[in-house]
Amino acid sequence: MSIMSFVGLDMLMGLDTPKLIVPTEFKPTRPDRGWLVMPFGKNPWWWYVASSVPALLVTILIFMDQQISAVIVNRKENKLKKGCGYHLDLFWVGVLMAVCSFLGLPWYVAATVISIAHIDSLKMESESSAPGEQPQFLGVREQRLTGILVFVLTGVSIFLAPVLQYIPMPVLYGVFLYMGVASLSGIQFWERIKLYMMPPKHQPDFSFLRHVPLRRVHLFTLVQIICLAVLWILKSTFLAIIFPIMILGLMVVRKLLDLMFSQHDLAWMDDILPDKDKKKDKKKKKKKKPVAEQPDSDEECC
Helix, strand or coil: CHHHHHHHHHHHHCCCCCECCCCCCCCCCCCCCCCCCCCCCCCCCHHHHHCHHHHHHHHHHHHHHHHHHHHHHCCHHHCCCCCCCHHHHHHHHHHHHHHHHHHCCCCCCCCHHHHHHHHHHCEEECCCCCCCCCCCEEEECCCCHHHHHHHHHHHHHHHHHHHHCCCEHHHHHHHHHHHHHHCCCCCHHHHHHHHHHCCHHHCCCCHHHHHCCHHHHHHHHHHHHHHHHHHHHHHCCHHHHHHHHHHHHHHHHHHHHHHHCCHHHHHHHCCCCCHHHHHHHHHHHHHHCCCCCCCCCHHHHC
16 A cells, blocks of 8 residues: 555656666566576586585575574464474475576575564454553464465566556665564564663563673674674675675674673573473473472371
8 A cells, every 4th residue: 555655646746766677578688598598508617616616605695594584484482383394495495496597587585574574464462452451462373375375466466567667666665674674573683782772771571681681681782783784794895705604604603602601691692492402401400300209198297
């Protein structure tokens, strides 16, 4: 509705805004090639050996991008009931990526912002609540219908090229910006950043604030901000080719954090163990606790 409103406003005022470029024919954009891209052409043989280096970097980037999106979607706060399929998802991403390579189509992985927006649109909340009380989050409607319809409609959109070319690019940028900002809600990193600008007495009752001193929380957040700034600077310069290597470098930074923070602090701020491993640890601790001896009869108890 917002897109339609601003498109109508743009047409009504006659603004000279850049519009969405949409092909009018269903064919490759380059006239010098067909639908199938041959892997072997006029390139010398050593090009294929040398291409393994950037291929490794792209593999790292795709793995991180896909799995990070999957981890965010499957986090425990969403109360999902169906199991996750990290390996199966990554397998099909690899298969379809090979198909796209032969057809000269863009690669794709799970889009973090769109995935979070999809989860938010399917959330269920309690209908009845006391005045002034926030509705209680009940879970997510786990089904495949919306995902199928989204991509079916995306494919049908190729027939709407005469209409889509009237959409101003600033309108699309605004929609993407809104989706990005809206997806920040519930991410602990973003919540900890907001603590810098919030007096202690007005801070929300986060679980990690009850177990970790505030100054340690700020220090951990500062390390994350520095890492994010370094990645952003590298991605925006000619050094962007080594961006996947810097992603791997974050693993080294994570190991160095063990020297700055205790395992107790990291467990609350970084979630070092998955839920299933935490449950196993709790069971082990319960087994280690000595069981109190029960009296043999009621007489011994009296």
